[in-house]
Amino acid sequence: xxxxxxxxxxxxxxxxLCRPEVICAYPITPQTHIVEDLGALVKSGxxxxxxxxxxxxxxxxxxxxxxxxAAGARTYTATASQGMLFMAEAVYNAxxxxxxxxxxxxxxxxxxxxxxWNDQSxxxxxxxxxxxxxxxEDNQQAVDMHIQAFKIAEALSLPVMVCMDGFILTHAIEGxxxxxxxxxxxxxxxxxxxxxLDPEDPVSIGAMVGPxxxxxxxxxxxxxxxxxxxxxxxxxxxxxxxxxRDSGGLISTTNTEDADTVVVTLGSVIGTIEEAIDEQDxxxxxxTIRSFRPFPLEQIRSALKDAKxxxxxxxxxxxxxxxxxxxxxxxxxxxxxxxxxxxxxxLGGRPITRKSLHKxxxxxVKDNLEDVTFMDLNKDVVDRELEREHKLIQAGSVAENILxxxxxxxxxxxx
Amino acid sequence: MAHQQVKFYQxxxxxxxxxxxxxxxxxxxGTMDRSNSLDSGHRxxxxxxxxxxxRYAIDTAMRATDNKLIACNATGCLEVFTTPYPETSWTIPxxxxxxxxxxxxxxxxxxxxxxxGREDVRVIAQGGDGGTTDIGFGCxxxxxxxxxxxxxxxxxxxxxxxxxxxxxxxxxxxxxxxTTMPVGPEPGADFDKGKNVPLIAMxxxxxxxxxxxxxxLHDLEAKVKKAMSIRGARYIQIFVPCPLGWGSAPAxxxxxxxxxxxxxxxxxxxxxxxxxxxxxxxxxxxxxxDYLKPQRRFAHVLKNPAQLSAVQxxxxxxxxxxxxxxx
Ligand SMILES: Cc1ncc(C[n+]2csc(CCOP(=O)(O)OP(=O)(O)O)c2C)c(N)n1
Ligand code: SF4
Ligand SMILES: [Mg+2]
Numbered sequence: 001x002x003x004x005x006x007x008x009x010x011x012x013x014x015x016x017l018c019r020p021e022v023i024c025a026y027p028i029t030p031q032t033h034i035v036e037d038l039g040a041l042v043k044s045g046x047x048x049x050x051x052x053x054x055x056x057x058x059x060x061x062x063x064x065x066x067x068x069x070a071a072g073a074r075t076y077t078a079t080a081s082q083g084m085l086f087m088a089e090a091v092y093n094a095x096x097x098x099x100x101x102x103x104x105x106x107x108x109x110x111x112x113x114x115x116x117w118n119d120q121s122x123x124x125x126x127x128x129x130x131x132x133x134x135x136x137e138d139n140q141q142a143v144d145m146h147i148q149a150f151k152i153a154e155a156l157s158l159p160v161m162v163c164m165d166g167f168i169l170t171h172a173i174e175g176x177x178x179x180x181x182x183x184x185x186x187x188x189x190x191x192x193x194x195x196x197l198d199p200e201d202p203v204s205i206g207a208m209v210g211p212x213x214x215x216x217x218x219x220x221x222x223x224x225x226x227x228x229x230x231x232x233x234x235x236x237x238x239x240x241x242x243x244x245r246d247s248g249g250l251i252s253t254t255n256t257e258d259a260d261t262v263v264v265t266l267g268s269v270i271g272t273i274e275e276a277i278d279e280q281d282x283x284x285x286x287x288t289i290r291s292f293r294p295f296p297l298e299q300i301r302s303a304l305k306d307a308k309x310x311x312x313x314x315x316x317x318x319x320x321x322x323x324x325x326x327x328x329x330x331x332x333x334x335x336x337x338x339x340x341x342x343x344x345x346x347l348g349g350r351p352i353t354r355k356s357l358h359k360x361x362x363x364x365v366k367d368n369l370e371d372v373t374f375m376d377l378n379k380d381v382v383d384r385e386l387e388r389e390h391k392l393i394q395a396g397s398v399a400e401n402i403l404x405x406x407x408x409x410x411x412x413x414x415x
Numbered sequence: 416m417a418h419q420q421v422k423f424y425q426x427x428x429x430x431x432x433x434x435x436x437x438x439x440x441x442x443x444x445g446t447m448d449r450s451n452s453l454d455s456g457h458r459x460x461x462x463x464x465x466x467x468x469x470r471y472a473i474d475t476a477m478r479a480t481d482n483k484l485i486a487c488n489a490t491g492c493l494e495v496f497t498t499p500y501p502e503t504s505w506t507i508p509x510x511x512x513x514x515x516x517x518x519x520x521x522x523x524x525x526x527x528x529x530x531x532g533r534e535d536v537r538v539i540a541q542g543g544d545g546g547t548t549d550i551g552f553g554c555x556x557x558x559x560x561x562x563x564x565x566x567x568x569x570x571x572x573x574x575x576x577x578x579x580x581x582x583x584x585x586x587x588x589x590x591x592x593x594t595t596m597p598v599g600p601e602p603g604a605d606f607d608k609g610k611n612v613p614l615i616a617m618x619x620x621x622x623x624x625x626x627x628x629x630x631x632l633h634d635l636e637a638k639v640k641k642a643m644s645i646r647g648a649r650y651i652q653i654f655v656p657c658p659l660g661w662g663s664a665p666a667x668x669x670x671x672x673x674x675x676x677x678x679x680x681x682x683x684x685x686x687x688x689x690x691x692x693x694x695x696x697x698x699x700x701x702x703x704x705d706y707l708k709p710q711r712r713f714a715h716v717l718k719n720p721a722q723l724s725a726v727q728x729x730x731x732x733x734x735x736x737x738x739x740x741x742x
Contacts, residue, residue, distance in 0.1 A: 021530040022523065051526035055519070056557030063516035063554060067487060067523020070510050073530055075523075093512050197508040197524060199483045199536055206511035207498035 002177050007139040007169040008033030010176040011078075011104055011162075014146040016047045017184040018102075020076045021191075022068035023052045024061040028083040029116045030166035031106030035078055058083035062090035062101070069099040070205055072196040074150065077101065080166060081108035084122040088129075095130030095221070097206055098194060100153030100160070102146065103131075107267065107315075108166040109348040113399040117349020118166040119315040120266060123292075124324050130221050132160040132228055133293040135266045136247075139169055139176050144239065144247045147179065150188055151235050156224055157194040163292075165268040165315075167349070179243055187242050225294040232291055250296040252288050253303050259285030260308040261364050264300070264329055266292060266315070269345075269352055273313065276357035282365045289325070300332040309339050311364050315346040322372040339367070345375035381405050442636050443475045450477040450506065452484075457504040458496040462665025464655030464672060465493055465570045468629045469541070472568055472653065475636040477507065479643035480537045485509070485524050489517035489542025489551055492577045492657075493570060515550035517542045518558040521565035534564075537643060541568040544585035545575040547652075548612045555612075559619035559648045566642050566649040569612065572657035580660040584609045587680075589716040589726060592660075597715040606725050613684075616650040620689035623647075628654040628681060630673035634695065638685065654681045662711025674706035679730035682737040697739045703727045 005013075011034050015023075023042065025035035042052040051068070055061045061077045069075040079087060084105060094101055105123050109115045123133055132152060136142045142164045149160040164170060195203060209217055233249035240246050254274060256262050262285045263273055270288045277284045287303055289296070304310055310333065312326035321327070323342035330340050343360060346352045356376050363369050381402055389395045443449050452473040459466035477484050488494045488511045497504040498511065512520050521540030528536045540558070542551055547569040558565055574592050575581040581594040588606030591597045595604035616624045622645045627635040635653065642649040656663060656671040663671055675681040676695065680703060683695035703726045707713040716722045734740055 022526045024523075049530050051530055053522065053526060053561070055522075056553055056560070059516065060519040060522075060554050060557050063512060063519035064523040064526065066512050066516075067510070067520035067525075068527040069523070070520075071485065071524040071527030071531075073523075073527035089513055090516065097512070197485045197510055199485065199508055202506060202508040204498050204500075204503035204505050204509045204511075207500040207503060208495060209500050213500075 001180070002175050004173060004175055005178075006033060006171060006173050007142055007164065008106075008171065009037050010139050010143045010178065011146055011164070012037030012041060013178050014143040015076050015102075016041050017179060017181055018076075018147060018150045018188055019074065019190075020047065020050055021073035022065065022075045023050060024055050024064045024075075024077040025052065026055050026058050026061045026079070026083065028058070028080050029106075030108055030118070030170045031078045031080040031083070031104060033170065034104055034106070038076075058087040059090055062087040062094060062103070065101045066090060066094050066097065066099055069094070069101050069193075070097065070197055072191070072193045072198075074191040075099075075101045076103070078104035078106065080106040081110055081116075081122045084126060085110060088126065091126050091129045091131065094159045098157040100150070100157055100191070102149045102153055103159065103161050104146070105161050105163045106166040106170045107163055115348040116166075118168055119347045119349070120163065120165075121316045123161060123163045124316040126161070127293055127324070130158070130225075131293065132156070132158055132225065132291070133163055134160065134232075134291055135163045135289065136169070137268055137270050137288060139172060139174055140245070141247050142169060143176055143178060144243065144245060147184055147188065148235050148239055148247060151238075152228065152232060154191050155231060155235070156228055158224060158228070163267065168268045177245070183242050187239060228291070228294050229296055248288070248290050250289075250291045250299050251303060252290065254286045255283075256285035256287055256303050257306065259283045261285070261311060261361070262287055262304055262307040262309075263311045263313050264289065264304075264325070265313045266325060269313065269315065272352055272354065273357065276354045276361070279354065280358055280361060282361060284361055284365070292325070292328075295328050295332075297332045300329060301336075304333060304338065305336065307338055309341065309364065309367060311341045311343055311360070311369070313343045313345060315344075317344045341369040342372045343369070343375055344372065350376065378406070442633050443478045444471055444632065444636070449474045450482060452477050452505065452507045453497060454504045454506055456502070459492070460657075460659045460665070462658045462668040463492075463496075464629050464657060464668045465543070465572055466496065467668070468570050468635070468653040468655045469493055471629070471632050471635055472639050472651070473507070473539070475639040476537070476539055476566065476643050479640050480535075483536045485536060485538050487512070487517050487520040487524060487538065487540040489540075489546030490514035490577070491543035491546050492572075493541065493543065495577055514546055516554050517546060517551055518565065518567055519554040521567065522558050522561070522563040525564045529564075538565045539568060540565050541570065543576065544569060544571045544573060545583040548584045548610060556615075556619065559616060559621050559650070562621060562647045564646050564648070566639075566651065569650070569652040570655045571652050572655045572660060574657070574660050576657050576660045585612070587726075588729070589713060589722045591712040591715065602715045602719070603712075603722070606722075613650065613652050613686075617686045617689050617691070619648070621648040621650065622688060623649040624686040625651045626654070626681070626683050627651055628672045628676050628683060629656070630669050630676060631695075634683070641685075660712070662714075663709050667709045671706065671709060674701055677701045678703045678706045679734040679739055680706055680726075682733045682739055684737055691737070694737045694739060696741050697734070700740065703730050
């Protein structure tokens, strides 16, 4: 049924349709609306047979989830930003224990400076934690992907993060086709855990493993993620059969075949990029990575093989080296001579404008880009702040100085 | 010829295997059909109080729940000495996740049992004092506050033993640990620091709180049994001497536990819904020196009159506060 609803609400309804048995809730913007809506759905009885737990931290949210999942309950939670870091130890633990928990990440930057707005640093901080990470483009995909996520997680006995851009998707109201319960029940069978805490058949879960087997255990985690490269498109096909909609599988492409330049990106920004491409005349294609973990090396390589250049456009970066996604894309392109440029944009919610994109495309097609570009960086402000820092030992807060310099803060206070 | 003085001290309910008691008053360990939940073959040190405490506590909980029990363990000695894969001493369903989240794991397991309609299966979360009073404290308090149906057992050996004996917030004043060395003008751990988690648990007004000691296993079993007869959040803290960390002879473990209780150092009490409901009276009061002497971690305290009287003052205050002496 087509409904005009907020992205978060759509996700809550999708999760509800998956018949979750334990939901752990902890507030953090921009994910909060999801768990709020789920709370109301459980309390009103619309989700039956579900324990909704108001925990005291994100570390507890995921820890409670680890307990409930290990005891055989279908488990869901959601987080973002600082919350993701606060639960970091449990993030690794959940995947190490092979627990098919599904978690939404309402993508948001990480502080300091504290900032509630969207970028993808939070999910990226956990890219090596052994979870499957699926990034969605719009709210229809967010809804559909959550339903697929439970199926993927339980088929592989691995946890899945569904990553959706904070505010841009979580708080956007748009038309969403919310599936009905019958369809979802047909698609998603009840959860059968691989191993479970049960007095009738006692097992010890989570014991110590030494150097004699640790490498093999870790390698199998890697192998299982590689298996997901086959499974994710398969489940997307199954989904299409029942729901008549496609969520794109591992990657999706627009005009990559005959493009000289291909922009590679993750999440909702593809909408803006496609519009900007349409507004100009160069042969530019786009590729969106849906599955960042596992990383579809082969699929990306073959989609980009005819390009003259690749521009990776990402809302995150690894301080001290540069783009994170770009690094992964370079690995897919290794052995080819196709240059891969990195563009870091949209950090902490900075708007990504068509104007800036047009300029970027113009530079890109002329190979007039640096290896790493920070889009819309105010170079003058940065230079002045660096100069201050070199002159003064007690130069004060970088963030504050930059805001004052930019004239955002009342200049009178500086004297 | 030297005679060893025979003490008829360990009689009646203090004796675990006392066959003179009637069947219903006998301990779980005194019977042949105990579950051996924590089986032999584990790697604890000789004379480990934690191994003893866990064995009695879990077997009792098993009996009380008709063997329908799941245990969630924090990282620490108990976890490490019982389970390197592929070996395990646990004959019950058991999970270890992290150091600081045992209580939350317990909450999750209990929630799963509830939705599965298996509320007959009961949940224990357990950890050392470090995993409980320090790093796991947030999860513990959350579990208490929500009154989740979990019995949390803290095995209190007064320090981070598994990592080589460092100070925790349960380490007593004066004690030598690897991070509170007996050097300088105030050797050992600081006095007037640390926290009393049983009383903090009481402040949550949860249905049941108790302290217990491995010198009186009958009492320990009775407290676990009582805890398992109640629903909601429950907390038992068991005093478990650690020969390795305390520098005591393995054969002294039970004796030290007794001396801690009989000196007033470790008050034993029960509380329900925020009120103290019973205290264990001291039978024969002993000076704290008797308790301190067999432990190398206090060797410097015995030579330091100011520290010694500070320890005695703690014991005396406990005796006053909890009314540990018969009037
Ligand atoms: C997050 C984290 N920090 C530190 C450790 C290291 N660590 C493992 S066990 C342990 C000490 C455990 O002390 P306690 O909880 O008192 O149990 P005990 O070994 O004394 O029984 C420490 C510090 C860890 N495993 N995880
Ligand atoms: S170090 Fe202490 S607590 Fe750990 S096994 Fe040895 S005696 Fe037991
Ligand atoms: Mg300890």
